[in-house]
Amino acid sequence: MTDSTTAASPTLVVVGGVAGGASAVTRARRMNEHATIIMFEKDEHVSFANCGLPYHVGGEIAERESLFVARPALFADRFNIDVRTRHEVVDIDRSRREVTVLNHTTGEHFRQAYDKLILAPGAAPIVPPLAGISASNVFSVRNVTDTDRINAFMTRAQPGRAVVVGAGYIGLEMMEQLHSRGVAVTLVELQPQVLPLMDPELAHMLEEEIAAHDIDLRLGDGISALVSAEGLATGVVLGSGETIDTDMVILGIGVRPSVQLAEQAGLSLGDSGGIHVNAHGQTDDPDIYAVGDACEYTFGPTGKQMRVALAGPANRAGRLAGEHAVTGSSAPVPRAWGTAIVRVFGLAAGMVGLTMSMARRSGLDARCCVVRANHHVGYYPGAQPVTLKLVYEAGTGRILGAQAVGREGIDKRIDVIATAMHFGATVHDLTALDLAYAPSFGAAKDPVHMAGFVAANDLAGTAVIMPIDSDLDGYQVLDVRSRDEVSGSALYGAPHAINIPLHELRERIAELDSAQPTVVSCASGARSYVATRILMQRGFNTVYNLSGGTLLRAHAISSISAGYSGPRPAPAPIPAPPVTGRRGD
Amino acid sequence: MTDSTTAASPTLVVVGGVAGGASAVTRARRMNEHATIIMFEKDEHVSFANCGLPYHVGGEIAERESLFVARPALFADRFNIDVRTRHEVVDIDRSRREVTVLNHTTGEHFRQAYDKLILAPGAAPIVPPLAGISASNVFSVRNVTDTDRINAFMTRAQPGRAVVVGAGYIGLEMMEQLHSRGVAVTLVELQPQVLPLMDPELAHMLEEEIAAHDIDLRLGDGISALVSAEGLATGVVLGSGETIDTDMVILGIGVRPSVQLAEQAGLSLGDSGGIHVNAHGQTDDPDIYAVGDACEYTFGPTGKQMRVALAGPANRAGRLAGEHAVTGSSAPVPRAWGTAIVRVFGLAAGMVGLTMSMARRSGLDARCCVVRANHHVGYYPGAQPVTLKLVYEAGTGRILGAQAVGREGIDKRIDVIATAMHFGATVHDLTALDLAYAPSFGAAKDPVHMAGFVAANDLAGTAVIMPIDSDLDGYQVLDVRSRDEVSGSALYGAPHAINIPLHELRERIAELDSAQPTVVSCASGARSYVATRILMQRGFNTVYNLSGGTLLRAHAISSISAGYSGPRPAPAPIPAPPVTGRRGD
Incomplete structure (x- = not known):
């Protein structure tokens, strides 16, 4: 003492x-x-x-x-x-x-x-200063008193319809939970996507899941007024002018x-x-x-x-x-990395650090890639795809952020990358991680490894990434999927794509113009990576691999999302190839 | 070029x-x-x-x-x-x-x-040089030809009984899979525990699960001969002399x-x-x-x-x-950390790095702690306990290894710690990780954080760990569980334990002798940590927290494991308190 x-x-x-x-x-x-x-x-x-x-x-x-x-x-x-x-x-x-x-x-x-x-x-929850906002059926969700009020109201009034305002964590969770209680939910979000803290192509995967559960999703729209009767809110007037009739309103706009x-x-x-x-x-x-x-x-x-x-x-x-x-003493408060996860019906969406959008806004020289790989080996039953996006610094390879969407194993991949980021990891570190593998738990090449491989290849110039939301006009586009795959779903935004299945590429390479900047695509980015390497070593000067492939591109730039048909953000600028020398060609 | x-x-x-x-x-x-x-x-x-x-x-x-x-x-x-x-x-x-x-x-x-x-x-699989070992119903499990042979035999002979020799990864998996095909399995292991690459108290949790599935488990015993008839193995003679009749034999002894x-x-x-x-x-x-x-x-x-x-x-x-x-160039081959996982019926067992046993054999000045915490918050339905053991270097706090057993979320915790170890992490790093949390995925204080907290407290002298398998004779033992808990299950190997429920401790502290070295225990080590801190700050000179508590101690040193009643390894030596100064008292 x-x-x-x-x-x-x-x-x-x-x-x-x-x-x-x-x-x-x-x-x-x-x-x-x-x-x-x-x-x-x-x-x-x-x-x-x-x-x-x-x-x-x-x-x-x-x-x-x-x-x-x-x-x-x-x-x-x-x-x-x-x-x-x-x-x-x-x-x-x-x-x-x-x-x-x-x-x-x-x-x-x-x-x-x-x-x-x-x-x-x-x-404190943000409550917009609208007439009628203090009605007894308009709720924030911040403490037990709030949920007591909501539960008492629902028991008493048996609402059939609800409007949830805001598609962040709380909004998405309340949407899901009200839906599971049999309430018809309209979800209103001012941004043109749900979960604005995520890059759009991954958020759009959530929107599909939401639409599949019969949620009325209104993106790119806000609330401008409430309609009230007898002290209750009976409708929400959207910025677009439409009025949504409702029995209750949940505010999930954010906190101050x-x-x-x-x-x-x-x-x-x-x-x-x-x-x-x-x-x-x-x-x-x-x-x-x-x-x-x-x-x-x-x-x-x-x-x-x-x-x-x-x-x-x-x-x-x-x-x-x-x-x-x-x-009088303690360890310092550790840095925060913004690691978070939310369940949206059968999907989970996890994230850590910066999205590509945030990284660009922060003025960082950021690059990104997307992989789609199973949460455990495909040959063991029940494998579910993990869509994993990695954002990293161009010069150093330092990991700036990651996002993942899928039905299984999302929390694990985000936690592994968040742990790596705590130590200032580069994408090369991800390729070297020794992770636990047995058929029902993972794969010897985990989605985290795959993301590291793809990013390291990008930085080394071994296979330079074309971001999934890029404008492909002006490029020679090679689609190396099978004919059946191509006829089943064309590559979005590339009607000029040339289809040569990967196993025919070496024989038919003369059908392509080696002088033209070329983008290669397949379903996920894996086969197109092999094709990229073939072209780069057979006289093609500028070749990009479309990271994420056809599957993700539909999410990235088409207007499939329910509830939004307005303009999307402009396509991303095409990245310059890294300045590091190309290897192996 | x-x-x-x-x-x-x-x-x-x-x-x-x-x-x-x-x-x-x-x-x-x-x-x-x-x-x-x-x-x-x-x-x-x-x-x-x-x-x-x-x-x-x-x-x-x-x-x-x-x-x-x-x-x-x-x-x-x-x-x-x-x-x-x-x-x-x-x-x-x-x-x-x-x-x-x-x-x-x-x-x-x-x-x-x-x-x-x-x-x-x-x-190549190790095949012991025994007469009859090349019988057509004795199998290794290394390639598709092996499984073709096993499946053909099983279809033809419809075996009702199998002996699996070796309780490593392959042995445990084959035991489980043969059981699920309706075969009565005897599992024979020369060591006194399954999964000899794991510390015994965690391996014993697997043994309970194995016994609960009616596997005949024979620990501390090997095979000394085969009984054969008409070119088939019909029995396995154990080192102990007993003969187990069988219809087939699987060798899972290891590889060369x-x-x-x-x-x-x-x-x-x-x-x-x-x-x-x-x-x-x-x-x-x-x-x-x-x-x-x-x-x-x-x-x-x-x-x-x-x-x-x-x-x-x-x-x-x-x-x-x-x-x-x-x-002519590449990144170096990364270090291997021995990260592995195996499913054993409803449990998973994961590990990375050194066990405490291995660390002692390696001559490292190692310490360890065990935490038991839910895989996601307890208030969300379906929470399952994760038992997580951390092994770390006394001087530096560098993490040497981790092991975990539980029904959910084992792979994630092992992967997070394996990732941290890749970067040379200390236990302090674990306390600072920013991991993804939502009620169905984890907890704001994850088992990984808890293990880091406990280990950091141990190294700082804030609450020094007594390993779970320690001999408690000669210590004043304080059990701070409720009376009901204590009457339900006593603290193994401590009939002299004094029961003072935690919330009565400040009032009843005079019932204890502050001059005696004291070990505090509860169910898991959490309440006993609080009690340890109270005693240390109220005049007790030497206080230890029994890491893992009553629940794990039963696994650690009692003979509950099916199939083994022989001697257990000697209790671990009692660690000296760390040389770093005590803080906060």
Whole structure:
């Protein structure tokens, strides 16, 4: 016991009792048995499973009680922590190191001294300022009180129709769960795709799945007004002018960080609007920490400060800030990589780091490839394709991000790549990973390896990638699929494609013009890779492999998506071949 | 085309046409369109799925044809590769750069010149030299000819009983698959546990699963003789003297690398008995490469050369050696980490790197912890526990290995840790990983994070681990489970344990002797960690947390495993607390 008495038994006050706050107080207690620890939560409940809320509405999580990870009594009995719900911290007096607290049950205000203060207030759902938006059948989905309201309404009113506004994580999950309760759902999204944090060609795979479940999908459209009658919303007026009649409305537009308290206290915010913190989660005031959705993290792919409103970073930062607050030291808060996953009916969509769209906007010299490979060996029954997109830096091969869509094994591939990215991996590292293989679990050449191979070949100039959404006009296009495959589904946007099945290519190579820049395609990009290599070594100067093939190209640039027939983003610019020398030819 | 003519169109000869050989020739072709490429395979088939063989016997892989990943015609048509099956390379003349080939169909020998030669001969099943071992109902499981023989025998003879010898990967898979065909299986293993590459307490979890499927499990016993009648094996005599009557015998004892050809040619072998190669897979003769089960790899955790008879490393090394042979350069062959997984009925068992037993034998100053946490959040239905053991270096925290057993999500955790190990990760890295989380896919605090937390706490002295198989005599033992839990199942090997439920500990702490070295236990190690922290900060000098808790301790040192009641290995030595200073107390 070498610590001074003050440091050894500080008073720690925590504002907010969900992911970040609850992680902070429990770690603080384990690291300092003698501290006084008080956690204030303005709402009814602490330490609840907010990622589980949609599944309680849908009934998959049947028991409301199971949403509570830890009750106030557990905090008291196991951790000797004083938890006060319905207590809102409304002011921070930094000079006196006191907070002012409003007890919502009694209406009283009181002051509480602190040695260390951790702000974990979270974020609040965005509610557009429309007339009628506060109707009793318009809901956000942020806490158990919200799901209590939704469930009570559904039991009482037995709604047959719902409009879900916003096709991000919460919107997609609520769409799925309301559908499973038999509600006819209209999903409205302002962007021309669902899941705007994903590149369009992968998001479009989700749209097919959504349309197959009879969801009325309205992309590229927003809500401009509500129609109300007798205090209830009865319709949603879209930006396009159409009115959708409905029995209830779910808002899944996004969240806004709860930074008022920090701002009032004169603590700085960062460029992304979250509370600015250092590597230990400390704000400008070293006695005040901030964690969770209200603060900024160092974003791994760019090194810039940014908000990341996800549970994982909040838990990690809370745990470390709690330790630092009561011991004076801890490991630094790790960088956040934006790793996330969402289930959409039978599909999963996972992502980490930057999409190609984000990478371009960030000004990075980014390249990308897409592979489609089975989640376990094809010869073992039940193999499901994983569509995996890798985004990487042109010069260094550093991985900037990955996205994957499929029915099985999506979480594993995203977690493997997220782990590699933690270490600053390049695409070459992916080719070298030693992953677990047995027929029912994977493949000796996993989709992760395949993505690494394709990207490494691209960077080496061995087989340069043509992005799947590229404009193929002006290129000689070679389609190396079989005649049956070609007659079954043509290569989108390339009516001028020449079909020479791969096994005939060496004999029929004279039918092609070796002087013309050439793009090669097949169903997925695998056979066209072999063909690319043949052409490159037989006198063709400029050859590209269309990464992702016919299957993904339909998703990338055709208008198959239900609910959207407007303009798509312009095709991607054609990449210059890498400056590194070509190998092997 | 700057290469010289010789280099640009070399003749590449490859010996062996399965994982390593097939990967070598296809990459070689893609990298060099002008090379002459010939692949000799002594057996009937090339490029077959040998990891799938047990599942074809069991019928899960119904079509024999689907075992063939690529047929010779595909090699010819797509890759312009000359594949010769039933052609055995019997001699290498290094001075002339020629091989002598025996055509098993014609019986003729001929010579074939090479510029580069790749040896991928694989390994041969170990067949013990017992009388009757060549009976027609005694089988190895190495290639399609073997499974053809097994299936033909089973169709003809309708065996009701089988003895499987060896409880490694193949033995366990054959046990499962024969059981699913209705055969009563006896599994015989010389070691006192199944899967000798795993630490015993995790292997014992598999033994419970095996016993629950009515397999007759004989551990710590080997076969000493066969009983034969009319050319068939009718019984297996065990080392213990007992005879097991049977209708067929499967040998799954292991494999021996096929190094004769390399030895004859004067190429050196390494200490582990495999062909010695450099970072590009080159043997002593730079024109001769070796890949796959016959060669050695650099083993990641130790940096030593060692054989790793797994498909992943063979595929990777083959691909790179094929490239190097025809272009003169390639990335180095990556280190192998021994990552593997096997399904045993409803359980999966995965591993990477060193077990604790191996680490001790390697002379490393290793420590370990075990966590038991759900594969996804417990509040979402269907959560299954993952038992995850982490082995790490005492001084540095470098991860040496991991093992996991459970019904769901085992492959993902092993792959994440294998990926981290590729980068030389420490246990601290695991705590910082940003993994994908949604309720049906994981948890914000994943089992991988939990293992990292526990190990980091151990190394920091925050909560020092007592290994699960330790002798608890002489320690004050505190069991912090509820009274009901304790009366339901006592802590094995600790009749002197004192039960104080965690939430009563602060009040009742005077019942314990703070001067005595104390071990704390609960069901899994989570509550006991909290209790450990309380004791350490309230005057107890030496406190250990029993990692894995009551549940795993039963597996670790009791004799619950079916089929074995002999002695267990001695309890592990008690680790000294780490030399790093204690934090937070």
